[in-house]
Amino acid sequence: MQVATWNVNSVRARLPRLLDWLERRKPDVVMLQETKCLAEACPWEPIQDAGYQCVHFGQTTYNGVAILARRRIEDVRRGMQGGDSPDEERRVIAATVEDLLLINVYVINGQEVGAPRYFDKLAFLSELRGWIRKHFDFREKIVLAGDFNITFDDRDVHDPKAWHEKILCSTPERHALEEVTSLGFHDAFRKFHKDGGHYTWWDFRTNGFKRGQGLRIDHLLMSEPALQSCEKVEIDLEARDGEKPSDHAPVIATLA
């Protein structure tokens, strides 16, 4: 069973790349962030034709999260507030696929340390922690995946000096992420890769990918039973290269 997370930065703009990638990697489960469209505007038909069931919690222009799977998707939960409050940013969707409990999140970016959205980000992570603790059983195989917009430590940063206490790298953000992880999650990527220099996002504006200037901010966090069954985690750099890529690369885990 292959489980992936990918911030596609618009499912419409990325459709050709997404279809190519689904064909090439054939992941069983995909958690997408930044779909950036309402359900009726999303190109689900070609994705379904590629063999995937799709569940979505989307809005126009911003945010939006979806789960695609080659197996039956059950127990879908949209948002942390029931999914029906009109002003809720659509950043969380959860579902079950076979014995996996999936939680897909798109964490607020925060803009810069000290900005209003920075404090929204910390509050979002606190709310996420409480919601997961209330609704999920850590004896189960849980995969909490998505764009967390936070590096765990300086191994995840191409230039730690330049990024010191900057957005995506600040101590309060890392603490907020560790508070979520402390519920009983493990950073699955670090089970297999202990060294630095592995990134999932590169800034369009500075041509970061070509220059090797990235951050590892997309994560697959697993409960102990899920981690035990996890045999491999890799970042698909090929999906970040070439024509009209997302600014994020997918992360793919193989579970027994």
Next chain:
DNA sequence: ATGGTTGCGTAGCAA
């Protein structure tokens, strides 16, 4: 370099 590019939607915001 308080820049740069991308996406949405068609101005300006978010990332």
